Amino acid sequence: MKDIQISKLIKAEKERQKKVINLIASENVVSKDVLEALGSEFTNKYAEGYPGKRYYGGQTYTDKIEILAQERALKLFGLSKDKWHVNVQPLSGSPANLAVYVGLLPSDGTGKIMGMSLSHGGHLTHGHKVSATGKFWKQIPYGVDPKTEVINYDEIKKLAIVEKPNIIVCGFTAYPRTVDFKKFKEIAYSVVLADGTHPILMCDMSHFAGLVAGKQYPSPFEYADVVTTTVHKTLRGPRSALIFVRKDKVVKDKKTGKEQSFADLIDKAVFPGLQGGPHMNQIAAVAVALKEADTSAFKKYAVQVKKNASALAKELARLGWYVVSAGTDSHLVLVDVWMFGVKNEKGAGAITGSEASDLLEKAGIIVNKNTIPGETRSAFDPSGIRLGSAAETTRGKKEKDFVLIAQKIDKVLRSK
Ligand SMILES: Cc1ncc(COP(=O)(O)O)c(C=O)c1O
Known part of the structure; x- marks a missing residue:
C-alpha cells in the first residue's frame, strides 16, 4: 500500500488484534477469503x-x-x-x-x-x-x-x-x-x-x-x-x-x-x-x-463457542463473581462486577463496569462495559461487563483456556 500512514495503522491494528484476548461478544475473526472478497x-x-x-x-x-x-x-x-x-x-x-x-x-x-x-x-x-x-x-x-x-x-x-x-x-x-x-x-x-x-x-x-x-x-x-x-x-x-x-x-x-x-x-x-x-x-x-x-467444521466451532462460554461463566462464578442469570446458554456471559463485593471482603460497589473494562484492557483482555437488568448506575458507567467466546474460539481456544482467562480476569479485577 502506498499510503504509509494508513498502512501503518492497518498493521498496528492487526498486531493489536493478535496480542489481545478478545472477549467482545459481538466480534469475531473472519477468514482470509472473507477479507479478500x-x-x-x-x-x-x-x-x-x-x-x-x-x-x-x-x-x-x-x-x-x-x-x-x-x-x-x-x-x-x-x-x-x-x-x-x-x-x-x-x-x-x-x-x-x-x-x-x-x-x-x-x-x-x-x-x-x-x-x-x-x-x-x-x-x-x-x-x-x-x-x-x-x-x-x-x-x-x-x-x-x-x-x-x-x-x-x-x-x-x-x-x-x-x-x-x-x-x-x-x-x-x-x-x-x-x-x-x-x-x-x-x-x-x-x-x-x-x-x-x-x-x-x-x-x-x-x-x-x-x-x-x-x-x-x-x-x-x-x-x-x-x-x-x-x-x-x-x-x-x-x-x-x-x-x-x-x-x-x-x-x-x-x-x-x-x-x-x-x-x-x-x-x-x-x-x-x-x-x-x-x-x-x-x-x-x-x-x-x-x-x-455451512460446514461440519463450523458446527464444531459453534459447539465449542458454547462450551467455552459455559466454562468461563462457571469459573467466574466459582471465583465469587456475580454471573447474571447464573450462567449462559450461548456465547455470551454477563457479569455484574458492581455486585462482586456482596460476596467479597471488599464490600459492595468495589468496581464499576468501566473500571473493570479499563483495567482488563491494560492487562490485554478486551471486554465491554454493559448495563445489567435493573441497572442502578448509568449506561456510561454501568455495573456490568459483557463477555463473549466467539472470537477466541475462532482462534482455537478450548474450555481449559477459558478457565485460565476467567482466573486472569479475577486476578486483574481484584487488583483494584
Ligand atoms: C441484537 C442486535 N441487533 C442489531 C445490532 C446492530 O448492528 P450494527 O452495529 O451492525 O448496526 C446489534 C449490534 O450490536 C445487535 O446486538
Whole structure:
C-alpha cells in the first residue's frame, strides 16, 4: 500500500488484534477469503436495485453474487425458497431493523414496537428512545424477571395484551439465555389488533445466528414472521446484515384494500427507502461467510463457542463473581462486577463496569462495559461487563483456556 500512514495503522491494528484476548461478544475473526472478497473489485461497482432489475449497466456478475448470497443464506438456515425471501443488501444490523419497521409499521405515529429494554439486554434498534426506531415509533419495553434474570413470558403476554404492539421483537444484545420462540409466537397470537390481525413476530438473531447455523441454539424460523441478523458476530462474516421474511405474509392497504407482501414492502424499504447502491464487495464476502458456516467444521466451532462460554461463566462464578442469570446458554456471559463485593471482603460497589473494562484492557483482555437488568448506575458507567467466546474460539481456544482467562480476569479485577 502506498499510503504509509494508513498502512501503518492497518498493521498496528492487526498486531493489536493478535496480542489481545478478545472477549467482545459481538466480534469475531473472519477468514482470509472473507477479507479478500471485501477488498475485491466489487467495491467499484454500483448496483442500485435487485438482481434482474438494476438501474445501472454492467451487472452480469453482481447479479450472480447477490443470488448466490441469497441462496446460501436460505440453505444455511434450512429454509425453502418457496416459503422464505431474504434481502442481503442491508449495510448493517441497525439499518436492517429500521428497514423492517419502515416497511411494515404505520408511519402516522401510532406504531408500537415491543422490545426488550436496553438495560435488560435489548438493542437500541428495538425501539429505544435514543434510536430512530424509538423516535418514529413508540417502544413498549419488556424486561427480565428481577429474581431469576430470565424472560418471564407471562409478564410479556400481559403487557402485550394491554399495549397491542404492531410488532414484537425477540432476540437481544446482552441476554445470555435461550429464547422460547414458540412462547413468543403464542404471545403474538394472544393479541388481536384493531384490524383483526396479530402483531408481527420479529426475531433479531444477530448475536446467536452462528449458533443457530451450527444447531446450538433454538431456531426462530419455525415461529417468526421476520428474522433479521448481522453477519459479523457469531456468524463470523463481514459487517453486514440479512432480513429473512415469510413469503405468505401480506398487509392490506387501508385505503386501496390491495394486498402487499411483507417481502415486497421490506425490499422497498431497504432500496430505495433507506439505501442507495448495495455494497457488492460486502455481499460477496457475506456469500463466502455463509458457505463457510455451512460446514461440519463450523458446527464444531459453534459447539465449542458454547462450551467455552459455559466454562468461563462457571469459573467466574466459582471465583465469587456475580454471573447474571447464573450462567449462559450461548456465547455470551454477563457479569455484574458492581455486585462482586456482596460476596467479597471488599464490600459492595468495589468496581464499576468501566473500571473493570479499563483495567482488563491494560492487562490485554478486551471486554465491554454493559448495563445489567435493573441497572442502578448509568449506561456510561454501568455495573456490568459483557463477555463473549466467539472470537477466541475462532482462534482455537478450548474450555481449559477459558478457565485460565476467567482466573486472569479475577486476578486483574481484584487488583483494584
Ligand atoms: C441484537 C442486535 N441487533 C442489531 C445490532 C446492530 O448492528 P450494527 O452495529 O451492525 O448496526 C446489534 C449490534 O450490536 C445487535 O446486538
